[in-house]
Amino acid sequence: MHHGEYKVPGGKLVVVDLEVTDGTLCGVRVAGDFFLEPDEALDAINGALEGAPADTDARGLAARIDAALPAGAVLFGFSSEAVGVAVRRAVADAAEWTDFDWQIIHEGPQPPALHMALDEVLTHEVAAGRRPPTRRGWEWDRPAVIIGSFQSLRNEVDERAAERHGVTVVRRISGGGAMFVEPGNTITYSLCVPQSLVQGLTFAESYAYLDDWVLAALGDMGIKAWYKPLNDIATDAGKVAGAAQKRVISGAGAVLHHVTMSYDIDAAKMVEVLRIGREKVSDKGIASAEKRVDPLRRQTGLPRAEVIERMIASFRARHGGADGVVSDAELARAQELAAGKFSSAKWLGRVP
Incomplete structure (x- = not known):
């Protein structure tokens, strides 16, 4: 059966x-x-x-x-x-959310390159069966732009503007578009899940499936949100989040699904730093990027920390989860990758 x-x-x-x-x-x-x-x-x-x-x-x-x-x-x-x-x-004998003992990690602020590396390391650990499925919340130690794995650096980012505003630019391992983040203004998390959880789903279906709990969490805070293919979470007021994924085929396989949500946003600075931001705004005849991205601060009226706490509580209520940490071995490997791969000009400029 x-x-x-x-x-x-x-x-x-x-x-x-x-x-x-x-x-x-x-x-x-x-x-x-x-x-x-x-x-x-x-x-x-x-x-x-x-x-x-x-x-x-x-x-x-x-x-x-x-x-x-x-x-x-x-x-x-x-x-x-x-x-x-x-x-x-x-x-396909797919697994369900509650088949796993989830681990929930939420640690202090860390550099952008280390966040990129932690995503890679933890997803490989899940694929190898050495780590349970994990929801990791991010805290940023500085402003950053994170470009997708296949984006052109020069086409996406005004590097002079980024330097002027003290914005660090990094490239992640997943595809999709550029994200502009600032400490205190962004809510970011990753799901590192076994391939079996999305077995039987197409690539597009897996986005909606892994985002569904977020829609419920936002609903608990009075926000009617929906999944907008392929990788956006939207409300009547505008886009509030974007997701990206990376498949790992080693071991039993795993999926990295990470999401960046706008709690607040400096729209003027974002449009200065992101070239694509200017193009998208111009293309839609919109005078301000703020019309395209509507922050959760305005929609919830809640402090950022409370939004995060409620999201974690909502996840636990639906799927369970115990508090966890990045192990010393995982952190050491991530620091090595952050200093080598993710901080290198070769990786950042691999699509110039």
């Missing part, structure tokens, strides 16, 4: 139990906290999946379900494709 679960981002939980016999699905039973009308539509969903080739992708499974649903059927809080994703996770 295979069991799979998929929490629809901003929606309901879909649970699937099934068997695989001679390469086909059988004994399929779909359940969850969703809403579905009429009742017999559930039998139609189960019947549509019965006998499907076990390697059918989520879209193919959704097409079978859509063809079998009775006219006028209403699926609320989920979709036929969400059922397909749950089936794929069942067949």
Whole structure:
């Protein structure tokens, strides 16, 4: 018997139990906290999946379900494709959040290069099975710009402006766009998770899946937020966060998913330092970058430390987690990487 679960981002939980016999699905039973009308539509969903080739992708499974649903059927809080994703996770024997003993780390301010290195080291440790899945909160010891792994340094950053404002520029191991951060104005965290947690999900689906708890945490603070493909968290007032990922294929595999949230922002300084910031603002005919990024300070009215505390509490309430630390061995390795790889002109300018 295979069991799979998929929490629809901003929606309901879909649970699937099934068997695989001679390469086909059988004994399929779909359940969850969703809403579905009429009742017999559930039998139609189960019947549509019965006998499907076990390697059918989520879209193919959704097409079978859509063809079998009775006219006028209403699926609320989920979709036929969400059922397909749950089936794929069942067949792949994907893990669930609560299958793990999570470790939560939140230490004092550290240099930007060390944060880049810690992400790499801890994710490799999770892949090797030497560290449990980890949520690590960051504190910054200085202003910084973090460019994506594949971005051009000269196209993204005005290095003279960065030097003038005392902004350190570093390159991370994940893709995506440049982030402007300042101590006290930014909330940053990383999830270092086993590959098994996102098994059966596409690259895009894994972003939404790993961000879903954040939407709930923001909701607990009175903010209606949603996932905006591929990697943004948005509200009616504007974007509040951006995410990026890196896959590690060594050992059992792991995923680094890190998120930068704007608690407050010096929009004028950001646009001076980030060249792409000027382009994006100009392209949308917006006079101020502040219209594109709306800080959590304004939306919550809470001190930054309390926002962080509430986010950690929300994560624990949903997935558990004990306080942890970076080990001496992990820190030593990260310091070595920070001083070598992440502080080197070669790495920073690898895409000039």
